[in-house]
Amino acid sequence: MIYLNYNNLDAETQERLLSDSKADVKRRFGSDLKAYAEKHYLNFEDVLHEEAVKNLYSYTYVFNI
Template identity: 65%
Template sequence: MVYLNYSNLDNETQERLVSVSKKDVEQKFGNDLKRYAKEHHLKYETLLEEEALRNLYSYDYVFNI
Protein backbone atom coordinates (compact mmCIF):
# COMPACT_ATOMS: atom_id res chain seq x y z
CA MET A 1 0.00 0.00 0.00
CA VAL A 2 1.07 3.52 -0.73
CA TYR A 3 0.15 6.16 1.83
CA LEU A 4 -0.30 9.68 0.49
CA ASN A 5 -1.27 12.96 2.01
CA TYR A 6 -4.21 14.24 -0.04
CA SER A 7 -3.02 17.84 0.19
CA ASN A 8 0.45 16.95 -1.15
CA LEU A 9 -0.04 15.51 -4.64
CA ASP A 10 2.42 17.86 -6.31
CA ASN A 11 4.79 17.05 -9.15
CA GLU A 12 7.57 15.99 -6.77
CA THR A 13 5.33 13.38 -5.14
CA GLN A 14 4.24 12.07 -8.52
CA GLU A 15 7.85 11.77 -9.68
CA ARG A 16 8.72 9.91 -6.47
CA LEU A 17 5.90 7.43 -7.11
CA VAL A 18 7.09 6.83 -10.67
CA SER A 19 10.65 6.34 -9.40
CA VAL A 20 9.50 3.76 -6.85
CA SER A 21 7.45 2.03 -9.53
CA LYS A 22 10.44 1.98 -11.91
CA LYS A 23 12.59 0.28 -9.28
CA ASP A 24 9.83 -2.22 -8.60
CA VAL A 25 9.37 -3.07 -12.28
CA GLU A 26 13.11 -3.26 -12.90
CA GLN A 27 13.55 -5.61 -9.97
CA LYS A 28 10.71 -7.89 -11.06
CA PHE A 29 10.99 -7.78 -14.86
CA GLY A 30 14.30 -6.09 -15.69
CA ASN A 31 15.88 -8.98 -17.58
CA ASP A 32 12.70 -9.73 -19.52
CA LEU A 33 12.29 -6.07 -20.46
CA LYS A 34 15.91 -5.81 -21.62
CA ARG A 35 15.49 -8.91 -23.75
CA TYR A 36 12.22 -7.63 -25.22
CA ALA A 37 13.73 -4.21 -25.96
CA LYS A 38 16.70 -5.79 -27.70
CA GLU A 39 14.54 -8.16 -29.78
CA HIS A 40 12.19 -5.39 -30.90
CA HIS A 41 14.83 -2.64 -31.28
CA LEU A 42 13.30 -0.44 -28.57
CA LYS A 43 14.94 1.82 -26.03
CA TYR A 44 15.04 0.08 -22.67
CA GLU A 45 14.52 3.31 -20.68
CA THR A 46 11.39 4.18 -22.66
CA LEU A 47 9.99 0.70 -22.19
CA LEU A 48 10.80 0.80 -18.48
CA GLU A 49 9.07 4.19 -18.11
CA GLU A 50 5.92 2.90 -19.83
CA GLU A 51 5.82 -0.22 -17.69
CA ALA A 52 6.41 1.81 -14.52
CA LEU A 53 3.44 4.04 -15.34
CA ARG A 54 1.31 0.98 -16.05
CA ASN A 55 2.50 -0.57 -12.78
CA LEU A 56 1.19 2.42 -10.79
CA TYR A 57 -2.34 1.12 -11.39
CA SER A 58 -1.55 -2.07 -9.48
CA TYR A 59 -0.80 -0.24 -6.23
CA ASP A 60 -3.32 0.26 -3.46
CA TYR A 61 -3.40 3.86 -2.32
CA VAL A 62 -4.48 5.23 1.05
CA PHE A 63 -5.14 8.96 1.16
CA ASN A 64 -4.86 10.85 4.43
CA ILE A 65 -7.13 13.86 4.43
Protein backbone atom coordinates in the same frame (compact mmCIF):
# COMPACT_ATOMS: atom_id res chain seq x y z
CA MET B 1 -13.23 7.55 2.78
CA ILE B 2 -11.17 9.37 0.17
CA TYR B 3 -10.27 7.65 -3.09
CA LEU B 4 -7.44 9.09 -5.13
CA ASN B 5 -5.62 7.89 -8.19
CA TYR B 6 -2.18 8.74 -9.50
CA ASN B 7 -3.41 11.77 -11.48
CA ASN B 8 -4.83 13.42 -8.35
CA LEU B 9 -1.41 13.65 -6.69
CA ASP B 10 0.98 16.60 -6.85
CA ALA B 11 3.95 16.53 -9.25
CA GLU B 12 6.57 15.82 -6.58
CA THR B 13 4.62 12.82 -5.28
CA GLN B 14 4.02 11.56 -8.82
CA GLU B 15 7.76 11.68 -9.56
CA ARG B 16 8.62 9.85 -6.34
CA LEU B 17 6.03 7.16 -7.01
CA LEU B 18 7.19 6.81 -10.62
CA SER B 19 10.76 6.34 -9.41
CA ASP B 20 9.62 3.69 -6.91
CA SER B 21 7.56 1.99 -9.60
CA LYS B 22 10.52 1.92 -12.01
CA ALA B 23 12.68 0.28 -9.36
CA ASP B 24 9.95 -2.25 -8.64
CA VAL B 25 9.39 -3.11 -12.31
CA LYS B 26 13.13 -3.30 -12.96
CA ARG B 27 13.61 -5.63 -9.99
CA ARG B 28 10.74 -7.92 -10.99
CA PHE B 29 10.89 -7.86 -14.81
CA GLY B 30 14.18 -6.19 -15.71
CA SER B 31 15.77 -9.09 -17.59
CA ASP B 32 12.55 -9.83 -19.52
CA LEU B 33 12.10 -6.17 -20.46
CA LYS B 34 15.73 -5.88 -21.53
CA ALA B 35 15.38 -8.97 -23.76
CA TYR B 36 12.14 -7.59 -25.23
CA ALA B 37 13.73 -4.19 -25.91
CA GLU B 38 16.75 -5.77 -27.61
CA LYS B 39 14.59 -8.12 -29.69
CA HIS B 40 12.42 -5.26 -30.97
CA TYR B 41 15.22 -2.65 -31.18
CA LEU B 42 13.65 -0.42 -28.52
CA ASN B 43 15.24 1.79 -25.91
CA PHE B 44 15.21 -0.11 -22.60
CA GLU B 45 14.59 3.07 -20.57
CA ASP B 46 11.52 3.91 -22.68
CA VAL B 47 10.11 0.41 -22.22
CA LEU B 48 10.85 0.56 -18.49
CA HIS B 49 9.12 3.94 -18.21
CA GLU B 50 5.98 2.68 -20.00
CA GLU B 51 5.77 -0.40 -17.79
CA ALA B 52 6.38 1.66 -14.65
CA VAL B 53 3.47 3.96 -15.55
CA LYS B 54 1.21 0.95 -16.13
CA ASN B 55 2.36 -0.44 -12.79
CA LEU B 56 1.39 2.79 -10.99
CA TYR B 57 -2.27 2.19 -11.67
CA SER B 58 -2.11 -1.21 -9.95
CA TYR B 59 -1.10 0.41 -6.65
CA THR B 60 -3.55 1.15 -3.85
CA TYR B 61 -2.84 4.53 -2.30
CA VAL B 62 -3.33 4.93 1.43
CA PHE B 63 -2.99 8.30 3.14
CA ASN B 64 -2.84 9.20 6.79
CA ILE B 65 -4.64 12.47 7.38
